[in-house]
Amino acid sequence: MALAVTSTSRASTATGDRVRVMVVDDSVVVRGLISRWLEEQPDFEVVASLRTGQEAVDQVERLDPDVAILDIEMPVLDGISALPLLLAKKRDLVVIMASTLTLKNAEISLKALSLGAADYIPKPETARGVTTSADFKRDLVEKVRHLGLRRRRMRAPRPATPAAPAHPDTRLAGGGARPSVAPPAHTIEKTVALKLRPFSHTLPRVLLIGSSTGGPQALNEVIAQLGRVIDQVPVLITQHMPPTFTTILAEHLSRASGRPVREAQDGEPVVAGRVYVAPGAIHMQVARRDGSPVIVLRDGPLVNFCKPAVDPLLSTAAQVWGGATLCVILTGMGSDGAKGAAELVAAGGSVIAQDEASSVVWGMPGAVAQAGLCSAILPLGQIAQKVTRIFSGERS
Incomplete structure (x- = not known):
């Protein structure tokens, strides 16, 4: 597709x-x-x-x-x-x-x-x-x-050219999408075909979210609508943020969701009903210990100029949960998350990206979309609904 x-x-x-x-x-x-x-x-x-x-x-x-x-x-x-x-x-x-x-x-x-x-x-x-x-x-x-x-x-005014028909998972609908972004006058347009992959047939057992510029606003909107999903599975979030800021972000997300949200701690078990936020200035990963998934915090070098970065979380999650992983890439600069998403998809997992029109910056979601790693590309206002349906058994 x-x-x-x-x-x-x-x-x-x-x-x-x-x-x-x-x-x-x-x-x-x-x-x-x-x-x-x-x-x-x-x-x-x-x-x-x-x-x-x-x-x-x-x-x-x-x-x-x-x-x-x-x-x-x-x-x-x-x-x-x-x-x-x-x-x-x-x-x-x-x-x-x-x-x-x-x-x-x-x-x-x-x-x-x-x-x-x-x-x-x-x-x-x-x-x-x-x-x-x-x-x-x-x-x-x-x-x-x-x-x-x-x-x-x-x-900038948009050129008067016919619009291509939109796929159902990418068309704009009411639900919080922003107006379409018109290209600037000093740019050259070219057409790129974004291929969508089938969703995994395995019911996900974890939800991963990566975001950067514009992420706090987007996370608040998505997390506020994911109550049932959070009750079913753990949710792990990497947002590009420094220390202190991630502490406040976790508090805001906890209020928005009505569920426990906190900065992750090294070695703690990853369990349903909780949302784990990567602490500022340290990478959040996951591993299996005694057969159960746990948080691993690593103070390594910057990845994609970032710490925490999304790639380390996705790469290690692919090893822990494989095809039972669902990942959402929200608005953000750069391409962090693309490498990890490729490993996750190779392991059988699925990726949803925020669409360009509703993103503050379509860098991170654009990178996974243009790499052909996504099963859906959606306006921000439709992402939580789609995620909820997938955790309820929908596979298309």
Whole structure:
């Protein structure tokens, strides 16, 4: 089974096509560094470097940025207070919250996502840390690029070409799907056939979920609807997040699902009725001990520039559960999860990917979809329903 979809490749970066960025931070050192990093990129234009949230609110309409990098702790008007005011003046503004790794700021960052922020980025605690952190620079640049270009695609007019008929597992329906994403004017379109695989005939005994950019919002929506599934089988989640943030994420998911959700602990048994979240800065894997599956935490090198990464979880789950594994890949940058998903599918398991239109970034789900590893590609609002039906015995 195949689906014809449109993919895009960059052709050029003219001055008018640059992503316009507004940097808002009360530290002059941090503002200067971030502005310089972004200006070094040919596809970015820093339109303002501001000290307070109030300055950003006052100038956002005149500056017309695509992306705002918004610090949380600022004088006059802090980031969480400025966020709704900015979005009220410019609804399609992409806001990336920047915060240091404290429990309070982790809670505020996740709250900001529920208020309309597109993403967050953990910031080193000192100006020196910002200066020396190559990971912070890389993550910041990539988030601005992916989210800024997506915003431009959504605003660009779609060419008047006939739409290809959609497969039932990929067509948009009511259930939370976002508007279709139109390609930017400076891209070249090409058709890619996405082949769908049959679902495994084995009833799954575990659910795995991988996500990154846009993941906290997507996870909340999916987990809130999976009560019956969580009662039947264990659910293991790897979300790209630093320490402290994963603690708060687990608390939010527990409230959303009404089920026990917590950061996984090394050596604990994997049992039905619980949701296990990979702790920040460590890889979550699984293994069999005395015939039963257990959590294994490994403090190894980065995988796909990430820790925790999705691939280690999927690869080891393929060995533990084989064809009795169902995996969902949600929105996220990069291709983490594709290698592990290939091993899982080779062992007889099944993969569902979030579709492009409802993803904040169609990197991770796009990678497994384009590799032909998926049995379904669905809007976010349809994923929980599909998963529930599969655990009830549906095999198509």
